[in-house]
Amino acid sequence: MQTLAQLETPALLLDAAQMERNIARMRAHLQPLGVTFRPHVKTHKSIDVARRMMATTQGPITVSTLLEADYFSAHGVTDILYAVCIAPNKFDHVAALQARGVKLTLILDSLETARLLVDRARSHAQRFDLLIEIDSDGHRSGLPPDAPQVVEIARYLADAGIVVHGVMTHAGSSYDCRSNDALRAMAEQERAAVVHAAERLRASGIACPVVSVGSTPTALFAHDLHGVTEVRAGVFVFFDLVMAGIGVCRVDEIALSVLATVIGHRADKGWTLLDAGWMAMSRDRGTAGQPTDQGYGLVCDRDGRPLDDLMLVGANQEHGIVAHRSGKVDGVRHLPVGTQLRILPNHACSTAAQYRQYHVLGPHGSVDATWPRFSGW
Amino acid sequence: MQTLAQLETPALLLDAAQMERNIARMRAHLQPLGVTFRPHVKTHKSIDVARRMMATTQGPITVSTLLEADYFSAHGVTDILYAVCIAPNKFDHVAALQARGVKLTLILDSLETARLLVDRARSHAQRFDLLIEIDSDGHRSGLPPDAPQVVEIARYLADAGIVVHGVMTHAGSSYDCRSNDALRAMAEQERAAVVHAAERLRASGIACPVVSVGSTPTALFAHDLHGVTEVRAGVFVFFDLVMAGIGVCRVDEIALSVLATVIGHRADKGWTLLDAGWMAMSRDRGTAGQPTDQGYGLVCDRDGRPLDDLMLVGANQEHGIVAHRSGKVDGVRHLPVGTQLRILPNHACSTAAQYRQYHVLGPHGSVDATWPRFSGW
Numbered sequence: 001m002q003t004l005a006q007l008e009t010p011a012l013l014l015d016a017a018q019m020e021r022n023i024a025r026m027r028a029h030l031q032p033l034g035v036t037f038r039p040h041v042k043t044h045k046s047i048d049v050a051r052r053m054m055a056t057t058q059g060p061i062t063v064s065t066l067l068e069a070d071y072f073s074a075h076g077v078t079d080i081l082y083a084v085c086i087a088p089n090k091f092d093h094v095a096a097l098q099a100r101g102v103k104l105t106l107i108l109d110s111l112e113t114a115r116l117l118v119d120r121a122r123s124h125a126q127r128f129d130l131l132i133e134i135d136s137d138g139h140r141s142g143l144p145p146d147a148p149q150v151v152e153i154a155r156y157l158a159d160a161g162i163v164v165h166g167v168m169t170h171a172g173s174s175y176d177c178r179s180n181d182a183l184r185a186m187a188e189q190e191r192a193a194v195v196h197a198a199e200r201l202r203a204s205g206i207a208c209p210v211v212s213v214g215s216t217p218t219a220l221f222a223h224d225l226h227g228v229t230e231v232r233a234g235v236f237v238f239f240d241l242v243m244a245g246i247g248v249c250r251v252d253e254i255a256l257s258v259l260a261t262v263i264g265h266r267a268d269k270g271w272t273l274l275d276a277g278w279m280a281m282s283r284d285r286g287t288a289g290q291p292t293d294q295g296y297g298l299v300c301d302r303d304g305r306p307l308d309d310l311m312l313v314g315a316n317q318e319h320g321i322v323a324h325r326s327g328k329v330d331g332v333r334h335l336p337v338g339t340q341l342r343i344l345p346n347h348a349c350s351t352a353a354q355y356r357q358y359h360v361l362g363p364h365g366s367v368d369a370t371w372p373r374f375s376g377w
Numbered sequence: 378m379q380t381l382a383q384l385e386t387p388a389l390l391l392d393a394a395q396m397e398r399n400i401a402r403m404r405a406h407l408q409p410l411g412v413t414f415r416p417h418v419k420t421h422k423s424i425d426v427a428r429r430m431m432a433t434t435q436g437p438i439t440v441s442t443l444l445e446a447d448y449f450s451a452h453g454v455t456d457i458l459y460a461v462c463i464a465p466n467k468f469d470h471v472a473a474l475q476a477r478g479v480k481l482t483l484i485l486d487s488l489e490t491a492r493l494l495v496d497r498a499r500s501h502a503q504r505f506d507l508l509i510e511i512d513s514d515g516h517r518s519g520l521p522p523d524a525p526q527v528v529e530i531a532r533y534l535a536d537a538g539i540v541v542h543g544v545m546t547h548a549g550s551s552y553d554c555r556s557n558d559a560l561r562a563m564a565e566q567e568r569a570a571v572v573h574a575a576e577r578l579r580a581s582g583i584a585c586p587v588v589s590v591g592s593t594p595t596a597l598f599a600h601d602l603h604g605v606t607e608v609r610a611g612v613f614v615f616f617d618l619v620m621a622g623i624g625v626c627r628v629d630e631i632a633l634s635v636l637a638t639v640i641g642h643r644a645d646k647g648w649t650l651l652d653a654g655w656m657a658m659s660r661d662r663g664t665a666g667q668p669t670d671q672g673y674g675l676v677c678d679r680d681g682r683p684l685d686d687l688m689l690v691g692a693n694q695e696h697g698i699v700a701h702r703s704g705k706v707d708g709v710r711h712l713p714v715g716t717q718l719r720i721l722p723n724h725a726c727s728t729a730a731q732y733r734q735y736h737v738l739g740p741h742g743s744v745d746a747t748w749p750r751f752s753g754w
Contacts, residue, residue, distance in 0.1 A: 008443070008466055010754055042694060064656075064695045066385070084695045085640040087652055088715045089385055109641050112714045140696050141641050141650045172693060263462040264486050264518050273518045275464055279441075280754075283660035283727055316549060317419060317726055318441045318461045319517050337489045338465045349694055350660055354730070356753045375752070376733045377387055377657075 002359075002367040004302055004340060009261040010280035012355040013342065014049075014371070015304070017363060018255035019237055023053055026219065026236050033225040038062050038081060038212070040234030043349045046358065047075040048371040053237060062214070062232045066093045067377050073102045081105045081212070083170070083232065085113060085133060085141055091120050098127065107168060109133040109143050114153045118160040130157065130164050131210060132201075136193035137173035137186070145197040154206045166210030167201065169194040170232070174217035177246055178291070183221035190218050195227035217248050238348040241298060245290035256352060257304060257342040258297070259359070260320060262335045270329035274312070274320035276343060281315060282350035296320065297343035303365060304342050308333050312343055379736075379744040381679055381717060386638040387657035389732040390719065391426075391748070392681070394740060395632035396614055400430055403596065403613050410602040415439050415458060415589070417611030420726045423735065424452040425748040430614060439591075439609045443470045444754050450479045458482045458589070460547070460609065462490060462510060462518055468497050475504065484545060486510040486520050491530045495537040507534065507541050508587060513570035514550035514563070522574040531583045543587030544578070546571040547609070551594035554623055555668070560598035567595050572604035594625050615725040618675060622667035633729060634681060634719040635674070636736070637697060639712045647706035651689070651697035653720060658692060659727035673697065674720035680742060681719050685710055689720055 004013075030037050039053040042064035050072060054061060059079035063069050069080050078101055086094070086106040097104050106128060108114060117128055132153055135142030143150050154164040171190035177183045190213050201208040213225070214232030225231065238256040239249040260276035278296060287294040296312035299322050310332075314321035320343070324332050335341070345351035352358075353375045362368035381390075407414050416430040419441035427449060431438060436456035440446050446457050455478055463471070463483040474481050483505060485491060494505055509530055512519030520527050531541040548567035554560045567590050578585040590602070591609030602608070615633040616626040637653035655673060664671040673689035676699050687709075691698035697720070701709050712718070722728035729735075730752045739745035 005466070008470060008754065009464070084652060085650065087386070087638040087640045089382070089638055089717075093385060110714060113641065116714060135643075138646075140648075140691070140693055140698060141643070261464040261466055263464045264490065266512075266518070269515075273462065275461060278661075278727065279730060279752075283662070284655075285660070285662075314517075316517055321517060337487060337493060340466075347660075350655070353656060354752065375656075375731065377385065 004259060004365060004367065007259055007359060007367065009259050009340065010276040011259045011359050012352060012357070013257045013259050013361055014358040015255045015361050018253060019049070020052065022236055022239060022253065022255060026233065029220055030231055033222065035225050035228055036060065036230040038230050038232045040064070040083070040214070040232050041068055041072060043234040043237060044352060044373065045071070045375065046371050046373040047072065049237060050077070062234070065377050066090060066097070067374070069097050069102065069104060071374060073097060073100055079103050081232070083107060083168070085109055088116050088120065091126065095124065095126055103129060105129045105131060105165065107131045107133045108153065109141050111149060111153055111156060114156050117162060118157065121160065121162055128162050130162065131166050131168045131212060132164060132197070134167050134169040134194045134197045136169040136190045137171045139172035142169060145193045145200070150197050151200055151204045154201055155204065158206060164206065166208045166212065167194050167197045168210070168212035171213070171215050171218050174215045175242065175246065177217060180221065180247060183217050183246070183248070184223060187218035187222035188224070191222065191225055191228055198227065216243060217246055220248055235348050238352070240348040241294045241344055241346045242286040242290070245287050245292060251298065251306065251344065254344050256348045257300065257344050258351065260341050260343055262337050262339040262341065264337060265334070268329070270323050270332045272322040272335050274322060274341065275318065277317050277319045278315040279317050279354060281312065281320070281343060281345055282347065282354055284347040284350040286346040294346060297345050300342040300344060302340045302342060307341070381636060381742060381744065384636055384736060384744065386636050386717065387653040388636045388736050389729060389734070390634045390636050390738055391735040392632045392738050393745070395630060396426070397429065399613055399616060399630065399632060403610060406597055407608055410599065412602050412605055413437065413607040415607050415609045417441070417460070417591070417609050418445055418449060420611040420614060421729060421750065422448070422752065423748050423750040424449065426614060427454070439611070442754050443467060443474070444751070446474050446479065446481060448751060450474060450477055456480050458609070460484060460545070462486055465493050465497065468503065472501065472503055480506060482506045482508060482542065484508045484510045485530065486518055488526060488530055488533060491533050494539060495534065498537065498539055505539050507539065508543050508545045508589065509541060509574070511544050511546040511571050511574045513546040513567045514548045516547070516549035519546060522570045527574050528577055528581045531578055532581065535583060541583065543585045543589065544571050544574045545587070545589035548590070548592050548595045551592045552619065552623065554594060557598065557624060560594050560623070560625070561600060564595035564599035565601070568599065568602055568605055575604065593620060594623055597625055612725050615729070617725040618671045618721055618723045619663040619667070622664050622669060628675065628683065628721065631721050633725045634677065634721050635728065637718050637720055639714050639716040639718065641714060642711070645706070647700050647709045649699040649712050651699060651718065652695060654694050654696045655692040656694050656731060658689065658697070658720060658722055659724065659731055661724040661727040663723040671723060674722050677719040677721060679717045679719060684718070
């Protein structure tokens with residue numbers, strides 16, 4: 001067991017008790033809605049965190065890369081949804097995962113990809129478990145729920161003996177919502193889109209047992225998930241300033257922070273220099289478009305309490321510049337060289353990706369464990 | 378040996394021949410200026426790349442983290458400058474490196490830190506090799522060259538038996554230059570600031586044998602380095618779109634790219650979807666403030682030739698959205714699912730940090746080697 005004072009900085013801190021509360025909140029919210037929870041592991045990429053989110057040791061989970069599928073399957077997870085449209089240069093990797101007993105569900109949103117899957121199924125006798133991606137908000141990929149291709153793809157694949165289990169969508173535009181009413185409306189828009197696509201498939205004689213939705217904001221603000229069978233969400237496990245800016249969590253519910261150390265000052269500018277720059281925080285500026293821009297992160301004392309309205313106003317690769325939100329130069333508290341601070345990140349997924357481990361905080365600020373994590377592909 | 382078609386994507390590609398040309402250009406530029414070159418390894422974090430940049434297998438090099446010092450010293454490098462002001466929670470780590478025979482030079486810019494160093498030297502009988510950081514452009518840390526503290530710190534340390542070898546500066550504001558004249562002027566400003574500080578130290582009876590400057594733009598545009606003894610630079614080894622935007626290199630001199638694969642389309646929006654999002658490119662939007670905003674990266678064909686003025690206009694964690702620079706929807710070339718593309722990054726340091734290895738391209742587009750790299754602290 002270490003103390004925070006013994007850690008070299010920058011270091012990634014995880015408040016385990018707060019994480020457990022965040023998980024409990026999601027479970028409590030989804031349980032009465034009658035859906036399966038398929039947590040997204042892209043935020044944390046850690047089996048220690050996943051085990052606290054998963055319904056069973058075998059999953060189900062959602063992944064954003066096949067490296068995540070490799071890692072979590074090596075730790076016993078067998079029910080995995082890879083939620084990025086599949087491309088042919090990943091077919092061999094998919095086959096290797098299947099050969100290890102993973103039920104890996106893939107997604108697609110075009111007849112073009114369906115044809116590549118059929119070619120591969122025939123040439124390699126490979127089985128595929130598929131969902132069709134539906135676009136519920138114009139955010140990125142997926143077919144509009146009314147698109148003729150939704151039914152055409154499912155029929156084409158069924159004729160070739162490939163099972164389409166259903167439909168899925170991700171309302172990424174929920175990150176642009178600015179009120180609880182807007183979040184509830186976006187959750188309903190997400191639900192309605194994918195349920196409509198599912199009904200069209202069923203009307204065409206395709207069973208469609210899986211109807212999957214998900215994003216942290218819509219998952220937490222959905223009040224009716226009629227017709228939906230599963231929900232995916234990831235960043236809720238840690239939360240971050242972007243989520244706080246949307247109103248999905250409070251700042252004191254953010255479980256992830258970066259421990260940094262004061263290395264110098266520019267008193268003439270009101271600056272305190274830290275050993276945590278954009279490499280430690282990531283370049284994510286997700287709060288820049290929100291009503292409260294948090295710079296590269298919100299500055300807290302070592303115990304995690306926001307400090308004097310200080311934020312990371314600038315960052316070089318390994319230097320962070322702390323200043324008062326107002327830009328004032330006089331009256332900024334002198335934080336001596338060596339002072340440790342905790343910085344709350346804009347975006348947990350991108351900040352955590354910069355680190356190889358979590359330092360897990362116990363109830364009294366001790367470092368009780370180190371949990372490894374990974375990045376890359 | 379693999380072909381690009383055999384790589385799973387996203388993957389980080391390094392054009393080795395172009396890298397060698399970039400290194401040769403820096404060497405050829407600095408050689409007549411009579412300075413030692415101390416390459417910065419923070420961009421690549423790879424011994425394979427470092428060996429092609431270093432004057433000897435022992436260095437000298439510049440690092441941005443002590444993990445870099447660990448790694449490169451484990452590969453035989455002994456002359457290392459850690460170019461971020463030192464904080465007390467790193468003293469043990471510094472001692473461990475020194476015990477392994479590394480001459481690790483540290484920097485500081487305050488009497489506050491000088492006192493902590495003296496306390497540590499006394500309590501632990503630890504030797505320190507130091508440079509004082511000078512601020513040449515108001516960019517982040519360092520003392521103004523005229524500040525009384527420059528001399529006070531050196532005297533205070535000398536009285537305590539700690540050696541200050543000299544002064545160093547980094548003109549990070551060179552990234553904001555927009556013309557060759559501005560770059561030459563910034564190089565001269567950087568030189569003049571640090572040489573002035575050195576002269577003040579010498580006038581006070583302090584030897585100051587080391588006068589160190591560096592940034593890629595100023596290193597390449599300096600035409601007179603009178604009084605300077607060493608130059609540091611890092612990103613030149615790969616170059617990137619930010620450097621091209623400043624006019625420091627041409628786009629076709631960028632040696633680093635991300636190989637990605639088309640996974641779908643939104644023809645109604647003129648979008649092509651890739652399996653490379655902001656995790657693959659980093660969140661760095663360094664060209665956003667330049668005359669030509671390159672989005673999350675400039676799209677090239679698999680051979681590295683820019684393609685139809687396409688760029689990565691948007692990015693989710695593992696999704697990239699390719700569109701025409703003009704925003705036009707009609708007449709955008711259809712790139713079939715499975716097509717491989719190469720994306721040039723805004724910032725080589727932040728993009729490379731997302732990967733665990735470089736796929737090294739041979740002269741005919743083959744993948745001749747895989748060079749490991751690392752990230753983190």
